[in-house]
Amino acid sequence: MALGPRLDLRQSQSLVMTPQLQQAIRLLALSNLELEMFIGETLEANPLLELGEVRRDDAPEGEVEPLVREAGADSGDGEAALDLDESALDRDRDTGDEWSAASSGSGEEGPGIDERGATDGPTLAEHLHAQVGAAAGDGREEFVARAIIDQLDEAGYLTGTLAELADALGVPLAEAERAMAVVQSLDPTGVGARTLAECLALQAREADRYDPCMARLIDNLDLVARGDVARLKRMCEVDDEDFADMLAELRAYDPRPGLRFGGGGEAAVVPDILLRPAGGGWDIALNEATLPRLIVNRTYYLQLRQGGGKAAEAWLKEQLGEANWLLKALDQRARTILKVAAEIVKRQEGFFRRGVAELRPLTLRAVAEAIDLHESTVSRVTSNKYLACPRGTFELKYFFTSGVASSDGEGGASAEAVKAAIRALIAAEHPKAILSDDTLVDLLKDKGFDLARRTVAKYREALGIGSSVQRRRQKKLAGVG
Template sequence: MALSPRLDIRQGQGLVITPQLQQAIKLLQLSNIELEAFVEAELEKNPLLQRDDSEREVERDGEPERAVENLGMESVTDASANREMDAPGDDVSPGERATGDGEGFGAEHAGGQIDWSRAGGGGGFEGDDNFEGALNRPETLAEHLNGQLVLAGLSPADEAIAAILIDAVDAAGYLRADLLEIAQRLGCELERVEGVLKVVQGFEPCGVAARDVRECLELQLRDANRYDPAIAALLDNLDLLARRDLVALRRICGVDDEDLREMIAEVRGLTPRPGAAFHSDPPQTLVPDVHVREGLGGMWHVELNTDTLPRVLVDQRYHARVSKGARSDQEKTFVSDSFASANWLVKSLDQRAKTILKVASEIVRQQDGFLAYGVEHLRPLNLKTVADAIGMHESTVSRVTSNKYVATPRGVFELKFFFTSAIQSSEGGEAHSAASVRHKIKGLVDAERSEADVHSDDRIVEILKAAGVDIARRTVAKYREAMRIPSSVERRRLIKEAC
């Protein structure tokens, strides 16, 4: 067969992410501190960008253009909507904005709005090294503890309490929070917070989440099954050990010299800073991106924290002056590119603010029960539910909720805090949280008393479906293994040996 060149025309569809859209996507997922640094860099390299330090509105005709026209954007969400258990799909608006309806999120770029969903699943783009950096960066203590929290099998409410406790653990591994204050803020009993703390203190590294050095050492000794009254007395008198008052220690502990030496050696072999082995990010001041406050009539007011919004504008006068003075093609191209880049940054910042407000408003609408009544009323919520309610892509919601914080009457939380996994009901009712399903599985296993009572994974699926939980066998097996529950065959063997 002869080979010869030829020209073919083919038509196809493909996703093309422009550099401008890449920049808009990057802005959306930045924290307020990272955004400030990014804008500072743009101000340095673009002569047509100018910081807007004024608080007054400026006429656009012949004057610099304001970067964000809606700096006081606020959304009002009806807090009573979900308390009355509105059915999914009801035409309930996430709230009317005082400065606009927020339409146009799916509009074309030519209309001045950014279609964030064009980014699809969140593929990378040039200049974005976050993914590679995340792979190479050592694991932090908080990440290590949160990874164990996923497998702890706690109820949704207890898991939320545990997340707050983990967030209060410092780089050394100590809990720096008052349990009573946390209980009052979350609307639950102090005993419940203390019970969840015991679960967190069972995580690795041993001794983590202790409130002082004595408790840290006690946790490690209990884990090694070496905690007894004598060593407890030693821990109660660490000041004497620091002064090397061995006579007093021997008398208080009721031991001889040899036992005291062994006890002291054992204590000195413990780790007073259990979190020291983990990577520690430099501490940063936590500034919320959104404020939520309760208004009259059961309405929640959601507003942006304008202090975190960089205010930049396009210097129209300077642009007009340098455009007239540009002589070479290179100068004209530079001025044109700088003007386009400045305009796009202004629009991107404005759209970012609107998008954060829209997502936060819907989250507040979904989780108003938590804000009103406490942690027991956290609802199962995922990215898709929020995305469908506001007409955005899931990847957009994911970017918005990363590294963004909301200040509520119950404290400051990351937006991702309000998302809890769920398993659909087999009867079409309200979904079940994954944590509650794990709790049901553990309860079934704990109730087994004889070989005949042992449930196989298939039998557990049948029991759960009869209770209205639509779950697959592999999911049951996954939850069982995560809770370190042996298989039905192994459990029968253990019961037989115990008898």
């Protein structure tokens, strides 16, 4: 058989990720705060874009048209949703001159949820530095003490070892120990400790309760955690009444004294979506407080275009096209997020009205099929985005939970609802009748949850709740029952 070259024509299909499509995918996955940072960078790169004033609705107060009158009602035209797995974004974009969150929301200002963060009080380091000058004996001791303060973590514990710090400062260990004593004498009591036992011992000394019995109790915190009451009483040489007093005193101490000051807490979560009751339904809107309004300055465009030459005109045309496309992409992003949020509210309406016990199993695919979007698009929408409602602020991923079978065979229940039921049952158990996992299985079946014992144990452990034996020891330590 002879071999020779030949030409063949073949047809094939492939998805081309254009730069605009890649940018749109990135925009959809960003949270509102991340989007604000992206817009700031874009404003620096494109001279035709600028920030506009936040737009207010023309409707009188109290007459704002809710976006969703009924739970789950569509939040906008289906064609406006941004399904990034279609090729619609590959086409040229032609849009108006402005974009803002108000174009896709209710027009009301969002509540100041982001203002509920930490207070403006001093940090732990600032609080300690303000005291150390008066407590130190001389300038050298003050210098070492300030160095120790700078090595404390947010809870007030020393990171690293004192020997390493003394070596780094070039001072004798004994001098570092004296400076450490100065730090440990500051308010709040317990800062500067290297272990939990040392932190509690400092507070016991301050309360004049650090006798030999309390010292033995603090030195054996592992036995306290295990609930070995009989062994602890023998070691401390006390009776039941004295031992109960010692435990009560120990529980009154703060194991993390530094956290009462600023700088130790996490930043407050800023919601991307706001949900409010509106009549018999819901009002869903994007949080306008974190979404700046963009406008295209066409007057500036015309001024730059005059007398700039062909090269300048081509560059301006390119910048105008990018600006118009960005406005369109941002508007589509807003509509897509609201469309997904509306479907979530529709399917989880029981949770929003009655609590976690009504949370239903939900998957990304179910939402995607209901609103005619691709599953990956819904996944991007629900990533790193939070919804604020009267029950609190929740990540959108929270509403997508696995399901468990119901005892009546009709549908299923959310794993979160099962966890809530387990938590409620254990919280209500009698100290003298601790519920075993087998008993929990029977009680849950009465509530409509058909679960195996190992599943109940898994959910209980996920909640951080100990076994029946551990809970019985804890209640015994607490003097209950």
